[in-house]
Amino acid sequence: MLETVIQQALNALQLGSYYSLIALGYCLVYGVLLLINFAHGDIFMVGAYIAFFAATYIMGQHALIPPNSPIMVKLVFAGFFALIVTAAVSFAIKKKPQAPGRKNYSYPAILGGIFITVTAAIYYWGQGMKLETGADKILVFAVTMPLTMILTSVVGVFIERVAYKPLRLKGANRLYVVITALMMGIILEYGNLSLLGTSRLSYPTLLPRVVFDVAGAKISITKLTAIAASFLMFALLQWIVTRTKLGMAMRAVSYDKFAVPLMGIPLDAVIVFTFFLGSSMAGMAGMLYAMNFPVLDPFMGALVGWKAFVAAVVGGIGDIRGAFVGGFLLAFLEVIVAAVFSSELRDLISFTILLGILTWKPTGLFGKPKTTKI
Amino acid sequence: MLSVTNLKVKYGNIEALHGVSFTVNKGEIVTLIGANGAGKTTTLLSIARLGPPEGPKVIQGDIAFDGASLLNMPAHLVVANLHMVLVPEGRHIFGNLSVMDNLTLATYARKDKENLPRDLDFVFELFPRLGERRKQRAESLSGGEQQMLAVSRALMSGAEFILLDEPSMGLAPLLMYDMFRSLKRLNQQGMTILLVEQNARLALDFAHRGYVLDTGRIVAEGPCDELRDNPEVKKAYLGG
Numbered sequence: 001m002l003e004t005v006i007q008q009a010l011n012a013l014q015l016g017s018y019y020s021l022i023a024l025g026y027c028l029v030y031g032v033l034l035l036i037n038f039a040h041g042d043i044f045m046v047g048a049y050i051a052f053f054a055a056t057y058i059m060g061q062h063a064l065i066p067p068n069s070p071i072m073v074k075l076v077f078a079g080f081f082a083l084i085v086t087a088a089v090s091f092a093i094k095k096k097p098q099a100p101g102r103k104n105y106s107y108p109a110i111l112g113g114i115f116i117t118v119t120a121a122i123y124y125w126g127q128g129m130k131l132e133t134g135a136d137k138i139l140v141f142a143v144t145m146p147l148t149m150i151l152t153s154v155v156g157v158f159i160e161r162v163a164y165k166p167l168r169l170k171g172a173n174r175l176y177v178v179i180t181a182l183m184m185g186i187i188l189e190y191g192n193l194s195l196l197g198t199s200r201l202s203y204p205t206l207l208p209r210v211v212f213d214v215a216g217a218k219i220s221i222t223k224l225t226a227i228a229a230s231f232l233m234f235a236l237l238q239w240i241v242t243r244t245k246l247g248m249a250m251r252a253v254s255y256d257k258f259a260v261p262l263m264g265i266p267l268d269a270v271i272v273f274t275f276f277l278g279s280s281m282a283g284m285a286g287m288l289y290a291m292n293f294p295v296l297d298p299f300m301g302a303l304v305g306w307k308a309f310v311a312a313v314v315g316g317i318g319d320i321r322g323a324f325v326g327g328f329l330l331a332f333l334e335v336i337v338a339a340v341f342s343s344e345l346r347d348l349i350s351f352t353i354l355l356g357i358l359t360w361k362p363t364g365l366f367g368k369p370k371t372t373k374i
Numbered sequence: 375m376l377s378v379t380n381l382k383v384k385y386g387n388i389e390a391l392h393g394v395s396f397t398v399n400k401g402e403i404v405t406l407i408g409a410n411g412a413g414k415t416t417t418l419l420s421i422a423r424l425g426p427p428e429g430p431k432v433i434q435g436d437i438a439f440d441g442a443s444l445l446n447m448p449a450h451l452v453v454a455n456l457h458m459v460l461v462p463e464g465r466h467i468f469g470n471l472s473v474m475d476n477l478t479l480a481t482y483a484r485k486d487k488e489n490l491p492r493d494l495d496f497v498f499e500l501f502p503r504l505g506e507r508r509k510q511r512a513e514s515l516s517g518g519e520q521q522m523l524a525v526s527r528a529l530m531s532g533a534e535f536i537l538l539d540e541p542s543m544g545l546a547p548l549l550m551y552d553m554f555r556s557l558k559r560l561n562q563q564g565m566t567i568l569l570v571e572q573n574a575r576l577a578l579d580f581a582h583r584g585y586v587l588d589t590g591r592i593v594a595e596g597p598c599d600e601l602r603d604n605p606e607v608k609k610a611y612l613g614g
Binding site: 168169170171245248249251252254255256258259261262263264265266267 | 422424425426427428448449450451453454459460462466467468469470471475478479480482483484527528531532
């Protein structure tokens, strides 16, 4: 009996760690911009795919461009790698300050040239190009994790720049931004579908199949990594938000965007940093999820994303402790309901309980009602 | 120090300033007075270079600081590099942070970290009540204390020139005079102040020079004593 309880608790902890990692991203972006970033679940999906490609490329399983694919797909892959090269070059040659009044076109021209050349080169030779690496899988894991986080955060920040920032600058109502976020999510899902097709990819095994024994219950090292990662990220985030000036600036933006530049703080940088943090955690969750449930499909982010969003709201959206606790609360509810009743009733009963919690405490477990003084 | 020449700005399609020119010299207190909708706040927001959606768009004219145009400078650099800081109307303090955190945050872009303890002591000496409440959440402060915090924040950000928008708004008369006494003291220590006020009498008593704005144009200017005696100004803003 005790074994079963511990086993179920470990399962819930594992499930909760994904919910929490995603919920933290929802919570950060909401906490700073009061924007419900509905594309976040799909950024999680993108993270899982990036993790897949990063791992398989590093292991040398693929050519740079998938062979026998349509020309558009090849171009997108070539363009993607060219973009990374271009970004690296642009970091290397820092932009010089321009003379006022005169526009300098040589910089964008150089970068554009590099981008097109590299795209063409990869398009031409990419199908025969393979990374030749040894198959030290732990090393692959150690490289893939940060790489996935960085690339996923680039996607998240890109979405913010392209979709949300223009609306923000025009002073659009929050509703329009939320709808834009929903649309971005759908674009990510179907963009993926059209790029990679309906075939489901299966994630390679990276970590050794070691199973630990906890008082009779069993837990694999992959699951343990997921749990540990979520706790680590939460601690890191809590530290950033409460102890650093940048975290303080993030909280300040959430209360009053208008006054932030008046403190000498670049508002845009704070917002980009927020999306960077949130998306990198979604990328991490995507990779860990793919390692434990190794089948990827373009719609994997939708349901998990929704659940994580609900978890963030129940925890008190805008408070990172709330998002973290909410994620685990939802996971424990689901596991308990599935164990006591049946797994078909899982979502029905656990969401009914969450509804009850919200009725009892409409601002969520950790939320505080906002007051303003006139 | 600051010179605004023939400034025209727009909010969307509405032109809010139709060619405003004025100057502020170092160490001066200059006031802009005028009725509601005259363009006082718009002028300050333009000078602070606040971006969209709140900031107005400059379509003509120039704003220069020490001779260099700052039209292409983002708001946060105006604070960080020029040390010119706006204390906005309605205070805009960060209510979810403590008083101390509000003050710490204002030092975000400062390079002279060694002066921070001195400035903090000065702020708490100027406004002792903030010192007593440094651990409190800023939204729990009274209106007057919030205004003190807003001014203190500007001081902590290293301001040498503050743009004050309606500092008397919502303050009881006694607190209001306190606030202006503190501002006077700041000025005596070298702070340049550009003050926007509805309360024309108070502003003219406090400042050295003044400009009267009316529907986006400057209609009168001069030393404050002259403006006080100007019959038009008297009739329109000082109640006869």
